[in-house]
Amino acid sequence: MIAGAFCSAGAVHGQSAEPWAGDSIVDCHHHLRRTPEASIQHLDGCRVSNALFLARDVSAGRIQAIRAQYPGRFLGWFASTDITKPDAEEILTKAVKSGAAGFGELKFHVEAAGPELRRIYALAAELNVPILIHFQEVPHTPTEGVFATGFRDFAAMLKAYPKTKFIGHADAFWANVSADYANEAAYPTGKIKRGGVTDKLLGDYPNLYGDLAANSGNNALSRDPEFTPGFLERHLDKLIFGSDCSCSDGKGGGVSQSKNPPAARMAGKCVARETLSLLKRTTAPAVFRKLTWENAHKTYRLKA
Ligand SMILES: [Zn+2]
Ligand SMILES: [Zn+2]
Secondary structure (H helix, E strand, C coil): CCCCCCCCCCCCCCCCCCCCCCCCCEEEEEECCCCHHHHHHHHHHCCCCEEEEEEECCCHHHHHHHHHHCCCCEEEEEEECCCCCCCHHHHHHHHHHCCCCEEEEECCCCECCCHHHHHHHHHHHHHCCCEEEECECCCCCCCCCCECECHHHCHHHHHHCCCCCEEEECHHHHHCCCCCCCCCCCCCCCCCCCCCHHHHHHHHCCCEEEECCHHHHHHHHHCCCCCHHHHHHHCCCCEECCCCCCCCCCCCCCCCCCCCHHHHHHCCCCHHHHHHHHHHHHCCHHHHHHHHHHHHHHHHCCCC
16 A cells, blocks of 8 residues: 555646645545445545545444555545534444544534533543544534533643643634634634734643644635744644545535535635645645644654
8 A cells, every 4th residue: 555645536647736746645634435435535636645534433344445445545434423422432432443533523412611521531532543523613503503612711621630641622712813803703804813812822721732623724824824824833743734625526516615605705616626736835844744744643643
């Protein structure tokens, strides 16, 4: 198996519109799709060599089959289960024993410092696997609700669970790069006020990492171009590329951010392409490689 090999039937030779084509890149926020072909279509379409699946606790068999069908493309998987249920710990422990490399994404209507998540933080430390959390304080639709609320006070959790490897993701994690965020919008725009909670926690706590995926990650890196290079430089060992893109073809077809009207800026676009373009033009090659390959391998202990 060639690690990170890119093997798209539709690869264009010569000059490419994707300056990352040929690089080994792992999309660490790739939700398991209806078919393996749909996953491959997305990867090939946006010219990403590899992916890490975010899946369910029961997905081990399916993922094993996909990995056998497409050797070298899928480097592992994370397992999620309903953490509000009493047997969640047992289920997640079993998933790790069957090969899951982490927990996530965990997206539930609970408090970030509440008892449902706390016991999962403790379990992640015990099993020595990372935990990927969706933080969101502003609903995208009237009925959606909020998830893992209270990120502004997350320092207390980082302190209480020093052996847990937390991966921050989604709206509230990324909106809080700005010190003036007050849950006024899912995706705030404009200049970033320096000294935001996210920037500070990433700097202060070795057990917090950031998932660059989704409109939330892309928005935070796009909204204030003067902020972005310094931010990426400060946390170059702790940020991990992912797309969370649901477009069908890796070119923006279908819906890239499903059930999410406030993320309209991504309509017709592939989130993977948008964020890879941004990272490529903002970082030196060695940093780009950290963000899109090396950090994932180190933090998630990927084998290939
Ligand atoms: Zn999410
Ligand atoms: Zn896409």
